[in-house]
Each structure stands twice: as structure tokens, then as C-alpha cells.
Amino acid sequence: xxxxxxxxxxxxxxxxxxxxxxxxxxxxxxxxxxxxxxxxxxxxxxxxxxxxxxxxxxxxxxxxxxxxxxxxxxxxxxxxxxxxxxxxxxxxxxxxxxxxxxxxxxxxxxxxxxxxxxxxxxxxxxxxxxxxxxxxxxxxxxxxxxxxxxxxxxxxxxxxxxxxxxxxxxxxxxxxxxxxxxxxxxxxxxxxxxxxxxxxxxxxxxxxxxxxxxxxxxxxxxxxxxxxxxxxxxxxxxxxxxxxxxxxxxxxxxxxxxxxxxxxxxxxxxxxxxxxxxxxxxxxxxxxxxxxxxxxxxxxxxxxxxxxxxxxxxxxxxxxxxxxxxxxxxxxxxxxxxxxxxxxxxxxxxxxxxxxxxxxxxxxxxxxxxxxxxxxxxxxxxxxxxxxxxxxxxxxxxxxxxxxxxxxxxxxxxxxxxxxxxxxxxxxxxxxxxxxxxxxxxxxxxxxxxxxxxxxxxxxxxxxxxxxxxxxxxxxxxxxxxxxxxxxxxxxxxxxxxxxxxxxxxxxxxxxxxxxxxxxxxxxxxxxxxxxxxxxxxxxxxxxxxxxxxxxxxxxxxxxxxxxxxxxxxxxxxxxxxxxxxxxxxxxxxxxxxxxxxxxxxxxxxxxxxxxxxxxxxxxxxxxxxxxxxxxxxxxxxxxxxxxxxxxxxxxxxxxxxxxxxxxxxxxxxxxxxxxxxxxxxxxxxxxxxxxxxxxxxxxxxxxxxxxxxxxxxxxxxxxxxxxxxxxxxxxxxxxxxxxxxxxxxxxxxxxxxxxxxxxxxxxxxxxxxxxxxxxxxxxxxxxxxxxxxxxxxxxxxxxxxxxxxxxxxxxxxxxxxxxxxxxxxxxxxxxxxxxxxxxxxxxxxxxxxxxxxxxxxxxxxxxxxxxxxxxxxxxxxxxxx
RNA sequence: GGGCGGUUAGCUCAGCUGGUUAGAGCACCUGCUUUACACGCAGGGGGUCACAGGUUCGAGUCCUGUAUCGCCCA
Numbered sequence: 001x002x003x004x005x006x007x008x009x010x011x012x013x014x015x016x017x018x019x020x021x022x023x024x025x026x027x028x029x030x031x032x033x034x035x036x037x038x039x040x041x042x043x044x045x046x047x048x049x050x051x052x053x054x055x056x057x058x059x060x061x062x063x064x065x066x067x068x069x070x071x072x073x074x075x076x077x078x079x080x081x082x083x084x085x086x087x088x089x090x091x092x093x094x095x096x097x098x099x100x101x102x103x104x105x106x107x108x109x110x111x112x113x114x115x116x117x118x119x120x121x122x123x124x125x126x127x128x129x130x131x132x133x134x135x136x137x138x139x140x141x142x143x144x145x146x147x148x149x150x151x152x153x154x155x156x157x158x159x160x161x162x163x164x165x166x167x168x169x170x171x172x173x174x175x176x177x178x179x180x181x182x183x184x185x186x187x188x189x190x191x192x193x194x195x196x197x198x199x200x201x202x203x204x205x206x207x208x209x210x211x212x213x214x215x216x217x218x219x220x221x222x223x224x225x226x227x228x229x230x231x232x233x234x235x236x237x238x239x240x241x242x243x244x245x246x247x248x249x250x251x252x253x254x255x256x257x258x259x260x261x262x263x264x265x266x267x268x269x270x271x272x273x274x275x276x277x278x279x280x281x282x283x284x285x286x287x288x289x290x291x292x293x294x295x296x297x298x299x300x301x302x303x304x305x306x307x308x309x310x311x312x313x314x315x316x317x318x319x320x321x322x323x324x325x326x327x328x329x330x331x332x333x334x335x336x337x338x339x340x341x342x343x344x345x346x347x348x349x350x351x352x353x354x355x356x357x358x359x360x361x362x363x364x365x366x367x368x369x370x371x372x373x374x375x376x377x378x379x380x381x382x383x384x385x386x387x388x389x390x391x392x393x394x395x396x397x398x399x400x401x402x403x404x405x406x407x408x409x410x411x412x413x414x415x416x417x418x419x420x421x422x423x424x425x426x427x428x429x430x431x432x433x434x435x436x437x438x439x440x441x442x443x444x445x446x447x448x449x450x451x452x453x454x455x456x457x458x459x460x461x462x463x464x465x466x467x468x469x470x471x472x473x474x475x476x477x478x479x480x481x482x483x484x485x486x487x488x489x490x491x492x493x494x495x496x497x498x499x500x501x502x503x504x505x506x507x508x509x510x511x512x513x514x515x516x517x518x519x520x521x522x523x524x525x526x527x528x529x530x531x532x533x534x535x536x537x538x539x540x541x542x543x544x545x546x547x548x549x550x551x552x553x554x555x556x557x558x559x560x561x562x563x564x565x566x567x568x569x570x571x572x573x574x575x576x577x578x579x580x581x582x583x584x585x586x587x588x589x590x591x592x593x594x595x596x597x598x599x600x601x602x603x604x605x606x607x608x609x610x611x612x613x614x615x616x617x618x619x620x621x622x623x624x625x626x627x628x629x630x631x632x633x634x635x636x637x638x639x640x641x642x643x644x645x646x647x648x649x650x651x652x653x654x655x656x657x658x659x660x661x662x663x664x665x666x667x668x669x670x671x672x673x674x675x676x677x678x679x680x681x682x683x684x685x686x687x688x689x690x691x692x693x694x695x696x697x698x699x700x701x702x703x704x705x706x707x708x709x710x711x712x713x714x715x716x717x718x719x720x721x722x723x724x725x726x727x728x729x730x731x732x733x734x735x736x737x738x739x740x741x742x743x744x745x746x747x748x749x750x751x752x753x754x755x756x757x758x759x760x761x762x763x764x765x766x767x768x769x770x771x772x773x774x775x776x777x778x779x780x781x782x783x784x785x786x787x788x789x790x791x792x793x794x795x796x797x798x799x800x801x802x803x804x805x806x807x808x809x810x811x812x813x814x815x816x817x818x819x820x821x822x823x824x825x826x827x828x829x830x831x832x833x834x835x836x837x838x839x840x841x842x843x844x845x846x847x848x849x850x851x852x853x854x855x856x857x858x859x860x861x862x863x864x865x866x867x868x869x870x871x872x873x874x875x876x877x878x879x880x881x882x
Numbered sequence: 883g884g885g886c887g888g889u890u891a892g893c894u895c896a897g898c899u900g901g902u903u904a905g906a907g908c909a910c911c912u913g914c915u916u917u918a919c920a921c922g923c924a925g926g927g928g929g930u931c932a933c934a935g936g937u938u939c940g941a942g943u944c945c946u947g948u949a950u951c952g953c954c955c956a
Contacts, residue, residue, distance in 0.1 A: 004921070189956095338956090387886065387954070394955085482954095517894080519952090551895050551906070556887085557953090559894060563908045570921040577919035584918075623898090630896070634906070649918080737925090744925040750914055779916095834903060846939035855901050855940090862902065 001583065001693070005576035007540025010689045015129055023709050024136050026072040028471050035066035035073045036475040038456050038505075039135060040488070041143065043082035044117045045089050048127045050514040050522065050548070050560065051481060053532040056133050057545045058511055058629065059479050064134055064681035065624055066476075068713035074472050076459050077128065077135040079121055081143045083407035083448040084178060084186070088344045090116050090406075106405050113406050117142075127533060132541050132684045134709070139468075141459045143451045144408070151458030152451045153411045153425045155499060160412075160423045164360045165400070167421075171273075171280040172399050174352040175342040176298040180403040181356050182342060183447055184396060185487055187349050189338040196265060196335035197320060200328045201226065204242040204251055210235070211330050213265025215337050216275075217323065218315040220245065221304045222293035223252055225271035227282050230256030232267050246328055247319075248305050255286040274353050290353050298350065312350070357401035357410060357444070364494040365392045371493065371503045379508045380627045381555040384482060391486055400447045407445030415439050453491035456504035463499075475505045482510040482555055509627050512557035514548065519559055535565060542683035543569040549682070550637070552630045571637060572686050575679075578645050579690045582668045585656060586697045595666040595673075596701035604769070605655075606667040607725035609648040612639065613671050614720035620678055621716065629682075636679050644671060647733060654776045669698055674714050684709070728766050731803045732773065738802035739778035742809060745823060746798065753781035757792040759806040760785055767805070790879050799876040801827075801869050821880055828873040835866040 002009075018024065026034065037059050042052050059075060067073035087101075090113050094100055101109040121142070128135065141148060159165040173182040197217045200209040210226060226243050228235035239256040252271075259282060260269050273283025274292045283290065293304040300307045300315045306322075307315045323329040340349040369392050371377050372385060379385040401410060413422040415431035416438035422428045430437050451458070456475050460468040474496070478489060489508055496504030515521055516528045535544050546568035552558045586592070594600070601607045616639040623632035648671070652664035673694055680687040691708040705711050739756070748754065756778075760767045767774070767785060774780060786792050789799055789808035798820055800807040838859055841847055848856055 001918095003919075383886065390885070391955075486954095513953095519894095553896070556895090561894065561908085563894075566921075567907050570919095573921045574919065577922085579918080581918035626898075628898075631898085634896070638906080645918085646923090653918095740924060741926090744913070747913080750916080750924080776916095830903085837903090841940075844939055848939085850939050851901075858902070 001580050003577075003580075005540070005573045005686060007542065007572070007685065008537070011130070011132070011541055011685045014685050014688050015132065018134065018707065018709060019129075019137070021707065023067075023707065024075070024134050025138060026067075026074045026136065028467060029072055030471070032070065032072045034472050034476070035063065035071040036472045037063055037075045037477050037479060038459060038475050039075060039077045040480045040484070041078035041080040041141075041452070041455065042124055043080050043085050044120045044124065044142075045082055045085045046120060048124055048532060050530055050532050053131060053544065054511055054514050054548050054558075055480060056128060056131050057549055058509070060131075060133050060135075060545075060684070061549065061629055061681045062477060062479065062509075062624075062627075064684065064709070065713060067134070067709070068677070068680070068711060070712065072471075074139075075133070075135040076139050076141070077125075077133070077137065078141040078455065078459060079124060079143070080448065080452060081117070081407060083402060083404055083445060084180065084182075084344050085448070086113060086116070087404050087406040088178065101405065109405055130533060130536055130541065132545070134684070139459070143448075143455075147461065148451060148454065148458040149408060150425065151454045151462055151499075152408045152446065154463045155450075155454055155495065156411055156446070157423055157425050159359065159498075164363060165357060166360060167355065167357050169353060169355045170358065170397075170399075171277050171351050171353050172356055173340065173349045174296060174354065175345065175347055175349055176296065177345050177347040178342060178404070179296065181354060181399050181401060182349065183399050183449070185449075186343045187340040188343050189340050191336055192339045194335050194337055194339070196333045197323075198266060198330035198332070199246075199270070199323055200330055201243040201245065201252065201270070203238070204244050206241070209328075210238060210243050210254065210268050211266045212268045212270040214270055215335060216316065217319045218300070218304075218307070218312055219272040219275045219293065220270055220319065221248060221300070221307060221315075222272045222274045222291040223270045224250070224273060224283065224288040224291055225252050225286060226254045227257045227260050227269045227271050227286075228254065228267060229260040229262045230258065232260075232262045234262075235268060246323065246326065247307075250291075253286070253288070255282070255288075257282050257285065275351050277351055280351075280353070292353060294350055294352070296352060296354075356399050359398040359400055361395050361398050361494070364498055365395050367497045368392060368490070368493040368503075371497060376503050377493070377506060377508065380510065381553075384485060384508075384510055384555065388485060388490065392490060395490075398447075400450050401442075401444040402447055403443075404445050407448060408451055410442040410444050410446060412442040413439040414442065449487055449491055452488055453495040454499065456492055456496050457500055473500065473504070474502045477507045477509050478505040479509045479511070481513060483513065485510065510555050512552070512555055515557055515559050517559055517561040519557075530560065539565045539569045540572060540685070542572050542686050546571060546633065546683060549629050550633045554627050554629075571641070572683065574641055574645065575683075575686060575690065578640070578649060579672060579694065581649060582672050583693055583697060585652075585665060586669060586694075589663075589665050589697075591663065592666055592669065593699050594701070595669045595698055598666060598670050601667070603655075603662055603664070603667075604725045604728050604766075605648065605651050605773075606662070606664065607722040608729040609644065609667060609671055610720050611722035611726055612643055613674060614717055617674070617678060617714040618716040621713075633682055636675065636682070640675055640679070644675065647729075650777060651773050654773050658772060660772075669694065673698075677708060677711050678714050680708050680711075681713075728763075731763060731766060731805065732770050734803035735767075735805050735807065736774060736777045738800045739774075739780065739807060739809065742798055742800050743779070746811065746820075748811070750779070753779055754809050754811070756780045756783035757786045757789050757797075757808040757810075758783050759787060759789045759808075761804045761806065763805055790876065799824075801872045801876070804865070804868070806872055821877070824873060824877045824880070828870060828877060831866055831870045831873060835863065835870055838863045838866060 039059060040055060042048060063073050063075040091101055156165060173187045175182055194215050196213050196215055198211050198213050199217065200211050202209055212226060223245050238254045241254050242251045243254060245252055271279045271282050271288055273280045273288050274290045275294060291303050293301055294312050295301045298312050300310045302308050307318055310318060342349055369389060372389060411424055413428040415434060415436050417436040418431060418434040420431055420433035422432040422439060428439060431439050457473055460466065460473050462469055492504050513521060520528060522529045532544060543565060547564040548560060598610065601610060616635050619635045620632045652668055655664050676687045676691045688708050758767055789806050792808055796811045798809045798811050842859055842863060
């Protein structure tokens with residue numbers, strides 16, 4: 001066994017072993033509880049990043065944990081065609097080659113995309129495997145697969161028939177570069193420095209002007225009204241009158257509308273229903289006409305009069321200049337406002353009126369809201385439930401059509417003869433109304449999130465009645481980043497309830513975003529993206545898993561640094577070396593029978609470590625139940641390193657050297673084996689590797705299996721708890737530490753063995769039994785037990801109060817008395833300060849009366865301990881020679 | 883404008899329903915080739931838990947307000 005753990009030696013073969021054994025495939029068994037996680041399908045746009053890695057690690061931990069508990073665990077992997085995202089990526093590639101999708105044509109372009117998808121699809125699968133993901137490959141799905149595609153069409157048809165999908169002319173977000181409509185969610189707002197322009201509109205049929213303030217002067221060409229607050233005294237008398245639009249000459253009715261904020265600008269708003277969603281609504285309320293002055297290519301239309309043909313930003317300048325020349329520009333103020341950008345290509349989004357398909361969302365949102373309110377769905381962390389509810393309650397109809405080529409084509413065929421729309425799951429060949437063959441399919445595709453919204457059930461075979469649907473639906477936990485709560489989680493809920501009548505999962509577990517060491521979001525443009533595979537090459541999968549999921553709380557962002565990775569790698573190495581020690585000790589060992597159950601523990605060290613392990617098992621399960629993965633890992637880390645390695649192994653060395661009876665070998669093996677199982681969901685590879693080597697050397701007991709992956713997860717056993725052993729060992733450890741402490745403080749050479757006198761204060765048996773351990777671990781040559789240390793008649797006695805025990809170390813001339821006096825005085829002050837605080841608490845009448853009994857009792861015991869300690873210290877100090 | 887989160891050791895972060903002397907990793911200081919591990923061992927220093935009030939026998943933890951940083955929504 002090599003001195004250092006080398007992950008790359010073991011990870012590949014182990015993963016292949018698991019695959020070959022089919023451990024990732026659950027057995028459908030109605031008598032068993034299923035545990036189901038549907039993987040958030042990564043986009044097939046490129047390599048996986050650390051955000052994906054975090055998602056997969058969290059899910060793998062949960063799934064492995066449940067699988068080891070004997071549940072039928074299904075983790076269903078998949079990939080998303082990611083309509084606009086993928087199309088943009090491939091278009092960029094085409095641009096580099098000097099061509100475009102238009103040049104290629106729809107069919108050829110789609111072929112190109114499929115090529116891309118095959119390449120990256122495979123890469124993603126391989127990356128997942130390297131991450132140790134125990135997902136069910138035989139059920140792998142792609143959103144454009146026939147099954148999920150049929151689910152998409154079926155849902156579309158159903159919603160259409162219920163009147164929940166409609167086609168309408170509405171204001172939508174338009175990306176000029178992508179030439180497509182976007183949903184509200186696909187628009188990202190950025191604060192931008194701009195201007196607020198005050199423009200004078202002459203009043204019709206009377207003298208004077210009304211001044212409006214706008215951030216987008218070029219849209220004025222499409223104004224069809226002016227709005228003021230109905231109660232605004234400045235403008236009240238103008239309501240019902242008209243203004244005249246400069247350049248165009250159109251007469252603009254002045255209307256009163258509550259939506260106007262009298263405080264903003266001049267309190268008068270130019271209304272452009274064709275290019276602003278707020279204005280669109282105002283226009284609807286007051287029957288204002290819609291004029292489109294910016295075309296879907298971003299250039300001014302014929303309606304823009306003299307500005308026709310100019311780019312929208314060019315037109316902005318030109319309009320302002322012209323206004324200034326005509327003395328209609330009152331003033332310009334600098335102004336910060338948020339501007340919408342296309343999520344995928346960062347082009348400024350243009351609100352446009354366009355004919356699109358929409359989902360009427362209210363009737364779908366309502367049941368989803370109720371499911372949450374009735375507790376059918378739980379969100380972890382809970383605070384996101386309110387965020388989610390608030391969003392659901394204010395949700396607007398969802399624009400689902402995209403003018404893209406890559407995606408699920410809308411299953412609607414328009415009849416050239418009678419204009420009837422045939423909406424059908426199967427490809428239509430004739431008009432369902434007049435039977436005409438002259439029908440053409442809608443050229444648009446559906447929003448990617450439409451198919452993602454069905455993912456929890458479309459992957460299990462819906463709309464068919466399948467064994468999978470029957471057994472695995474509804475799923476258990478939806479684990480994903482909080483950034484797609486609205487995009488995805490909300491839509492899955494709505495669609496899941498709509499299609500199946502049941503919420504698609506009972507728990508939503510949200511994790512945070514992975515940031516770099518400076519706390520910045522990782523992005524390609526910033527160049528701070530860390531490639532998970534590279535990190536795996538350097539540190540190993542288990543270390544990366546541990547680093548990403550340790551010390552984090554649900555829903556909180558986390559920073560990944562080299563430090564964390566190194567520390568996780570070191571932990572893996574620590575485990576490796578502890579195992580090396582155990583394995584070497586087990587070589588040719590006899591009498592290991594019973595290692596699995598350990599029914600007859602007599603040695604207090606053994607009872608101690610088994611008791612501690614049992615407590616850790618309890619804690620880890622407790623934390624996992626609450627999705628506190630970071631805390632669960634910390635428990636194991638600390639137990640393994642600070643208790644098992646630092647103390648139990650060190651103590652066992654003493655016993656092994658002495659060949660004492662009982663031998664610690666069985667317990668060394670037992671605790672290591674159980675800890676490996678406990679740790680396996682978090683660090684699957686190293687635990688499997690060590691477990692194999694370990695179990696090879698042990699008699700087959702407890703139904704030992706061929707892989708740790710399918711071994712049972714440790715469960716708490718109250719019979720293992722041993723408070724006496726725990727308090728004994730705690731005293732022993734304190735004793736050893738205290739002596740080491742003094743040695744270090746007084747700079748006693750490490751190789752020098754000291755003589756000691758020990759006043760056991762009721763711990764005679766402990767000190768007697770553990771004499772050899774004390775000698776070895778504290779580097780004491782020999783000691784004798786006395787009744788009072790200060791009467792031992794030794795020179796230069798340094799006295800240590802170690803828990804309840806008192807130790808005297810005759811250091812003769814070694815000791816600087818002044819130094820020693822300081823040390824003791826410092827310790828005494830600390831003790832008596834503590835004592836004062838506790839006594840103050842105890843002396844309050846209310847405390848005894850109101851605090852729970854166990855708390856009071858604990859404080860009393862503490863006070864007694866502190867009092868004793870402080871008395872001892874005073875005595876020692878008093879007898880210190882001047 | 884509305885909402886949410888953070889503010890805890892030099893840095894990065896844990897700390898559950900209020901109850902030991904507030905923890906970890908890294909960094910720092912001292913000493914160690916102790917036959918599992920220097921990716922290590924032993925010992926140590928370092929925190930008025932952002933601030934101000936309040937509730938309580940008891941507050942890092944609950945409430946109110948302030949400051950500051952960040953996120954989401956409009």
C-alpha cells in the first residue's frame with residue numbers, strides 16, 4: 001500500500017466495477033420505499049463547471065445515503081437541449097467559420113447542432129462518471145428524445161384544449177440578435193448610466209407645452225398618448241385635451257392614470273404602447289393605438305418618419321439633436337436605470353408587440369401555491385418558500401414560443417384554406433376541420449423550460465402508464481441551485497400537478513452558488529472558471545467533493561479555494577494512512593472473530609471509541625435528515641482525525657506493543673469499517689478502496705458484501721453508549737494533555753522522560769489501568785500514586801491540575817520559579833473568573849426557579865469542579881518556594 | 883421602491899428549536915525524521931459574535947432599529 005493516497009490509481013477501476021455490477025440500477029420492489037432524485041439536466045452547451053459538480057455531489061450524497069439504507073434509490077440522469085443557449089453557441093461557431101444559420105438553412109443547421117450535442121453529450125457523461133455520480137445510466141434521457149418529446153406535445157395539446165395555451169398579440173421581450181421572443185425570466189437587468197430627457201410636446205388647440213421625461217427618446221416616435229396622474233393639480237385640467245407629437249404630428253390624447261408617479265420627472269409620461277410594457281398596459285386601459293417604430297432587426301421602421309432606417313441607438317442621438325435644434329428639449333439629466341439584456345447573448349432587449357404563444361399561468365399557479373401552503377412541498381432552506389410564493393402570486397402569462405430552430409417545434413398546423421389551427425400530438429397531414437392537405441406547421445419552437453418543466457414525469461414515461469411512473473413518481477427530492485427556482489422548480493411544480501395531479505416532489509433542496517476565492521461569480525468572460533476535472537486530476541474526486549460540500553449551509557453561496565482543496569486531500573490521505581496502520585497491524589492477526597458485532601467489550605478504551613462512534617453515527621444521520629451535509633461531514637472528519645487517529649490508534653499502539661489482553665485489533669477494524677461506511681456517501685472512492693482491502697483481512701461477518709456501496713449505512717444503537725467510559729477517557733486525555741502542556745511550556749526536551757507523582761482523586765483504577773498509556777503518551781518514565789502531591793517530598797515540583805487529577809512533576813533545577821508562578825497564577829485567575837460567573841448565575845433566585853433542572857444541575861457540577869480546581873491551584877501556589 | 887441574505891479569530895466559513903470556557907480549515911508562533919501519515923505529530927497565541935436598544939434566570943442564537951456589503955424582484 002503506497003505511503004500516500006493516489007486517487008487516480010483507484011477511481012476509474014472502481015467506477016467501472018460499480019457500473020458492471022449494476023449497483024446504480026434500483027430494483028423495483030413494491031415492499032421497499034423508493035428514493036428518487038431526478039438530476040437537473042445539464043445544458044449540452046459545453047463542459048460541466050463547478051456549479052454542476054456541486055449539484056451532482058449533493059445529489060450523489062443523498063442518493064448513496066438512501067441506497068445504503070436499503071431503499072430503491074433512483075437517480076435519473078439527463079441532458080437538456082437548451083434551445084436558445086445551444087443555438088447561440090453553435091451560431092457563434094458558424095460565425096467563426098464565416099457562415100450563418102440562415103445561409104445553411106434549417107435542416108443543415110439542425111444537423112450541425114446535433115453534431116455538437118453528440119460531442120458534448122458524451123463529454124458530459126464522462127465527466128459525471130469521473131465525479132463518481134451513482135446515477136442510473138440505463139434510464140438516461142435527453143429532452144429531445146421521443147419520450148420526453150411526446151410528453152411535450154401531449155402537454156401542449158392538453159393545455160390548448162383547456163384554453164390554457166393561447167396565441168395573442170402582446171408586448172414581449174425581443175432579442176434583436178437572436179431574433180426571437182424571450183420570456184420575462186430570460187431578461188437580465190443591469191443598472192446603466194443613461195440620461196433622462198425632458199421633452200416639450202406642444203399642446204393642440206391651445207398655447208403652451210406639456211413636458212414629458214423619458215429615458216428612451218427614440219421611442220417617442222411611437223407615442224400615442226400622454227399620461228398624468230388623475231389627481232395631479234399641475235395637469236388635471238389637461239386631461240381629455242391633446243398634445244402634438246413632434247416630427248410626426250400625431251395628436252396624442254392626454255389621459256389620467258393611477259399608475260403614473262407624479263414624483264418622477266415632470267409627472268407626465270409619454271405613452272409608447274408598442275415599446276414599453278408599462279405603456280402597453282396604460283394603452284390597453286385607455287384604448288391607445290399601438291405604433292411600432294423599432295423593427296425586429298433593431299432599426300427604425302417607416303413609422304419613424306424622418307428617422308426611418310436608423311439603428312435604434314443612432315436614432316436616440318438623432319432624435320435628441322433634432323429636439324434640441326427645435327428648442328423642444330427642455331433639459332437632460334444623468335440618470336441610472338436598469339436596462340434589460342438577453343440572458344444568452346447580452347444584447348439589449350427590445351420590448352415589442354408581437355404575435356406569440358402564451359400559457360395562461362394563473363390556473364396553473366394556484367394549485368402549486370396551495371400545495372406549498374398545505375405543506376405538501378417543503379423547501380430547504382425554508383426562507384425560499386416565501387420568495388417562491390411571492391413570485392408565484394405575481395406571475396404573468398408565460399410566452400412559450402421562440403423564433404428559433406433548435407427545440408421542440410410547436411405542434412400546430414395552420415390550414416391555408418380555412419385558416420383553422422390543427423393542434424395535435426401526432427404530426428398532422430391534413431386540416432382536422434376541412435380536410436385540406438394544404439397545412440403548414442408553425443415554424444417556431446417552444447421555450448426550453450417548457451420541456452424542463454415536465455422533466456420529473458416525462459423521464460419516467462408519462463404520458464404512458466409505466467411501471468416507473470407508478471413506482472417512482474412523485475419523486476423525493478429536487479436538488480438544485482437557488483438561481484433556477486423560478487425558471488425551473490416553479491414550472492415543474494405547476495406542470496407536474498397539472499399533468500399528474502400530484503406535486504412532482506415533496507422536498508426542494510436548494511444549494512448556493514460556487515464562487516471563486518475572492519467571492520466572485522465564476523464566469524468565462526471573467527476567466528476565473530475552475531474546471532472540475534482539472535481539480536480532480538490534482539486533488540482527486542473525493543477531495544473535490546469534500547471541499548465543495550464541507551463547511552457550507554443549505555442555500556448559502558460558497559467560495560472554493562486551494563486551501564479547502566488541500567485540506568480535503570489531506571483528510572483523504574489521513575484516512576489512507578490510518579488504514580495503512582490498521583491493515584498492517586491486522587496482518588497475520590489471530591482472534592479477529594466477532595469484530596463485526598463486538599458483543600463483549602471489556603476494555604474502557606474500546607468501550608469509549610465505540611460509544612463515541614455511535615454518537616457520531618447518530619449525529620450524522622440526524623444532520624443528513626435535515627440536509628445539513630456540511631455538518632454531517634464535519635462530524636466524521638473530527639471523529640476520524642481527532643478521536644480515532646489522535647487517541648484511539650495511539651492508545652492501541654501501546655496495547656499492541658505490550659501484547660495486552662484484550663487486543664485492540666478487533667475494535668480498530670470495527671471502528672474503521674463502520675466509519676468507512678459512514679463516510680462513503682461523501683467520499684465514495686477512497687472508502688471503497690480501503691474497505692475492500694480491510695474486509696479481505698477480516699473474517700466474513702455481518703453479511704459482508706462485495707462493495708461498500710451496497711453495505712448498510714450505520715445506525716445508532718443506544719446500547720453502545722457508555723458514559724462512564726467517555727468520562728474516564730476524557731479524564732485520561734486531559735491528564736496526558738496537561739503533562740504535555742507543561743513540558744512544552746517549560747521547554748522540557750521531547751526525549752527527556754519525566755518522573756511523576758499523581759494524586760488520582762478517586763481515579764485510582766483509571767490511572768492504574770492506563771499507566772502504560774500515560775507513560776508513553778505523556779513521556780513519563782515512571783510515576784507513583786500519592787495522596788497529596790505536595791507532600792511527595794520532591795524538589796522543584798511543578799504541579800498540574802488535570803481535570804480532577806493532580807500531577808506533580810519534579811523538574812528540579814529545570815524550572816524557572818518565576819515562570820512557574822506566572823503560569824499557575826494565570827491558570828488560577830482563569831479558573832476563578834469562571835467560577836465567579838457560574839456562582840453569580842447560580843445565586844440568582846430566578847435561575848434555580850426557572851431554568852430546567854438539568855441545566856441547573858449541570859451548572860452546579862461545574863461550579864463544584866471549578867471550586868475544587870481553584871482551591872488546588874491556590875494550595876499549589878502557596879507552597880511554591882519563594 | 884419591495885423582499886431576502888451576510889456582517890463571528892488575520893483569511894474563508896460552521897454554529898439545530900436560546901443553556902458547558904463560541905468551533906473548524908488555512909495562516910501564525912514554539913518544538914519534533916515518536917517504526918500509519920511532514921498531505922504529519924505535540925503544544926500555543928488570536929474573537930467586547932457589525933452597532934444600539936429590548937425580551938429572558940440566561941442571547942452569537944429571539945424582537946425592534948441603525949450601519950454596511952451582496953442577491954432577488956419591480
